[in-house]
Amino acid sequence: MAGYSDDLRLAHILADGADDITTRAFRALDAPALGRPDLSPAAETDRSVEEQVRGTLSRARPRDGVLGEEYGRTGYGQRVWIVDPIDCPENFVRGVPVWATMVALLEHDEVVVGVVSAPALNRRWWAARDGGAWTGRNINRAQRIRVSQVAKLADASLSSSDPAGWERHDRLDHFVNLTRSVWRTRSFGDFWSHMLVAEGAVDISAEPSASLWELAACQVVVEEAGGMFTDLSGVPSPDGGSVLCTNGRLHAEALRALGGGPLSLRV
Incomplete structure (x- = not known):
């Protein structure tokens, strides 16, 4: 995929590890039925996911930078991995399955790889620059996706x-x-x-x-x-x-x- 296949496969590995953490935490939640939810369970899971992502990247891509929601930016250079451990944490803590982990690679200020993984929806979407956009259970079982043709x-x-x-x-x-x-x-x-x-x-x-x-x-x-x-x-x-x-x-x-x-x- 346009020379980014190794990076895309790594992004999937990062998402797999994140899914394991978030899914276990989501299933263990006692979601409140009333009132504004306590977001601390999501915050704890956020930190666990980002720590795992950073640990994997420190071994697999030690020269790359990382920018995450929880711990900011570490490392500098032309390649920066960007991670959002849990997008839609309010849904996460209320037991709504619409939340995701997102991993992207920024190279020379352009996003060249992206994975959006929503395990509670049993959905994942991904793309590498010039390689098309895909959805499926994993990188080997996928179908290509396209936007609509609606013109009005x-x-x-x-x-x-x-x-x-x-x-x-x-x-x-x-x-x-x-x-x-x-x-x-x-x-x-x-x-x-x-x-x-x-x-x-x-x-x-x-x-x-x-x-x-x-x-x-x-x-x-x-x-x-x-x-x-x-x-x-x-x-x-x-x-x-x-x-x-x-x-x-x-x-x-x-x-x-x-x-x-x-x-x-x-x-």
């Missing part, structure tokens, strides 16, 4: 974060404008929204606020599936603090609806 906002399905987040970032009016322009709006979950775009089940996903480790793996999967992945100003980067993800055909219109800036295309 009025026919599009949108998945997004809740309106409160858009309001906090002074973008609620723009968000409502987009929801009124599309056929259907749902909130399937952060990483899952983007993966649904990659496999063509959803046409647009968007978040007003997100971190690099929450987006890096998603970007390469969506782009290799034929979609577009930018921040809300139209820059194709996972590090812009926000995200608009589409099948490509709808990107310019969706960006305008959200009050975004001029679209910057990948070259």
Whole structure:
């Protein structure tokens, strides 16, 4: 896969180890039925996953840097592994199976490998730059995925974060404008929204606020599936603090609806 096959296989190994930790912790949870959940079980599992990932990388890729949600960045250079141990921790602690571990490799400031693993959904998605996007149980049992061909906002399905987040970032009016322009709006979950775009089940996903480790793996999967992945100003980067993800055909219109800036295309 475009020279990144070894790195992609390592990313799967990292995800396998993470899945073992997160699945055991998830099954052991006594999820609260009422009230705001205690996030500390997710935080403990976050740290365990990131520690294991860092330990494996220290042996397999000792010269590479690592950036994780829990322990920040260690090491420098042109290659940096990015890990989000548990995306959607609120779901994790409430017993909702929509959560994932995400592993990506950034090389010369471009995401070249990404794996998104959601073991409670029994789903995994991955891509290497110029090698297509895939889903399946593992790297040897996979099917290629592609974005949808929907070309009109009025026919599009949108998945997004809740309106409160858009309001906090002074973008609620723009968000409502987009929801009124599309056929259907749902909130399937952060990483899952983007993966649904990659496999063509959803046409647009968007978040007003997100971190690099929450987006890096998603970007390469969506782009290799034929979609577009930018921040809300139209820059194709996972590090812009926000995200608009589409099948490509709808990107310019969706960006305008959200009050975004001029679209910057990948070259």
